[in-house]
Amino acid sequence: MATINAELALKAAHSGNLEYFHHYEKTIQGGCHFNDFLSITHKKSGDSLLHIATRNGHLELLQYLYEHSGNLEIANFDGKRPIHEAAQYNQLKCLQYLLDNGAAVDCLKRADWTPLMLACTKKDVEIVKLLLKYGSNPALVNKDGWNSVHIACREDSIDIIQLLLESDSRMIDVRSKNGRTALHTAALNGCMNTVNYILQHSCLSVNEKDSCGTTPLMDAMRMGHLEIAKILIESYQADILVSDNEGRQAIHVASQTGQLEAIRCLIDKYNIDVNTATYSTGITSLHIAAKEGQCETVKLLLSYGADVSKTDCKSRTALDIARGARKQDCIEILVGQGPRNDHID
Template sequence: MLMDNYFKAAQHGDLVYFKTLNTNEGGKLLTLNTQYDKSGDTALHIAARCGHLTLVQHLIDSGADIETSNLDGKRPLHEAAQAGQVSCVQCLLKAGAQVDSLKRADWTPLMLACTKDNEDTIRLLMKFGANVHLRNKDGWTPFHIACREGHLNIVQLLFYHDDSVWKTASKNKRTPLHTAALHGCVAVVSFLLDKGNYPPDSKDSAGTTPLMDAIRSGHNHVAEALISRLKASVYEEDNFGLQPLHLAAQSGCLTSVKFLVERLNTKVDSRSSKGFTALIVAAKEGQLSVVSYLVSSGSDVNLTDNKGRTALHIAAGAQHSDTCEFLLQHGAVIKADNSGTTPDMLTRKPEVCRLFQNYQTLGK
């Protein structure tokens, strides 16, 4: 109970309590650096996070350790920066807190501040020398994080502090443009296209381009900007042989499929180097609404991949009975692939087996 009261006092900014703390209460001595068992927080962590400036200053003046880490590796400066408590950030920095201290996974206070629209906090951290080029364990910089969150004012603030911040990639080779495109941050994407010099189809370690990220997430305004301004290709392939249309079909993003086919006149049966079509990919994932749209848009249900497999093979192997039924009703032929395997030979689930048995019994 005593411990709980101690940390509640910090949470409520109870300065009177902490001015009398040096007494031995209930047989247990609590100090300014006592850490909470569940989180490892000290009173200074909590006061900084909650924005209790007067208490923060008192704790510092009384000798609280400003560099103690909690169980997440956060120091009081991390907490204040993430919460946007700019006055507490300033107090801690003036007291000598390390501006680029690292928490777990190598996140700095600046990185945490960039997860929210904490413009004043970010300005202050950079004024005290925060390094905008430091990377966390995944290779993300503060600029990456700001681009993910989509706060254009923060992205601009970092860029105009150092206009080389866009020239970065994470450990898996993802650029800030990838990040902004994936999260649909159209204003940030537009700014990056204005200020950065990105190639049309920069790829991460999986071969994914920013356009692919935008398309499979349904961010068609972003996709349109990448195509019109960056000349990104709708026929580029990732490491798995999938083009943007294939990825939209795979994720079941019908709006992106329609955008590519109807707005951009992407070939509905565009085949990759591995012979994949959007219909084959959609059939594998059981994306029936996409399958239906593609067929109604003229997709050939009997096209094969490089192994001679049709969409029916793929759907049967994935045990998607509704997709198999739709394909059979729209002209899919039961034929052998390059290994001599027919779609019905791939069925395991009783309902899929019965579907093929009934179809063959009817002689269709």
């Protein structure tokens, strides 16, 4: 009787060693059957031999395994099927084979991701074209409310964005469940081409807010995408003084993440007051930088005249907040900078 070695079978699938499976098939005796191979899965991922063969582009092995099993819809622990693997790893020939043999084109893995959504993360136009040819629906949304267009926008894939929008141009205006738009995604991820494309081809306003009140400009400043921020302000008239739900403006979010060049630009180029406070809590950029332990930002703000004596709605100075957050380096910078309160949060 042939003995199945799961580890060897998984390795054979990974390398595309079809001879290993042919040899096993010839030596089957007694109670062992080839179908026993089809129950083998990776312990951590739940990947079957079909998943592994597809992911690695081993078309002949994929064909062989399918001919013996007749099952292309086997799912791993993440809900992924072989077609997800083909789409995500740009295996065009395997994808064609799966679709030709009836694999479900819009099956969902965990978090409701379709093969098309995964393909849009990889910028492979031919994979996207093939999925669309077989009826994949780019308007489907995942659990967060993103459709395939949003995902392509994150990758700055203009060719794919245009291809997806051929079926319905309104998809670019769809909001996620937390109110975020494709423009937010493009700005946050530094996708200059996509930012321009969206603002030229959609109904979205440059000052769109998500459910937290965040604008695309704030996202660009938060991540230090200064050139995108400048385009939003100078070419599309983004409101640099708009506030989110907590009253924070662009200078506050830039200070939170320590974006020094963005802060310099806001103050030097756009004349933003370094001591601008949020309307909800009265905190300034100096308060925020101190709380986050952004020492270089604290130094920069002080060089621009940040007022160390300015208090928030709880009468706390930046030093008080640094002490409460136990940001020792910031405490040392702020000590001796001028009059202050000594409340500890």
